[in-house]
Amino acid sequence: MSNYSIGKRIREIRLKKHFSQEQIALRAGITPAYLGQIEREEKNPTVKLVEKISNALDISLSELFSNQENLINRTDSVE
Numbered sequence: 001m002s003n004y005s006i007g008k009r010i011r012e013i014r015l016k017k018h019f020s021q022e023q024i025a026l027r028a029g030i031t032p033a034y035l036g037q038i039e040r041e042e043k044n045p046t047v048k049l050v051e052k053i054s055n056a057l058d059i060s061l062s063e064l065f066s067n068q069e070n071l072i073n074r075t076d077s078v079e
Contacts, residue, residue, distance in 0.1 A: 006050060009064060011039040013057050027056035 014024055021039075025032040029052060037043040038053075045053065054064045 004065075005041060006045070006064075007039045007041045010035075010053055010057070013059060013064065014039075017057060019057070024053065024056045028052040 010024075014021070021032045021035050025035040028035070028049070030049070034043065035053075038045050050064070051061060054061050057064070
């Protein structure tokens, strides 16, 4: 099992929702450069900042931390 990457997950959701780094950073109250560092796993955000980013992405914390691929695989294997 691989380690969970909050930065990669933030980037994945941001791109799916067609937000720029600038848009999310502004909404979360951080700089676009800092958001980029989080997405590249160069910085580790606090829980409070992760909450702000999830709000900026218009999703809940549970959605941010959910692994959609695993949920889909579990659903497909149950019949």
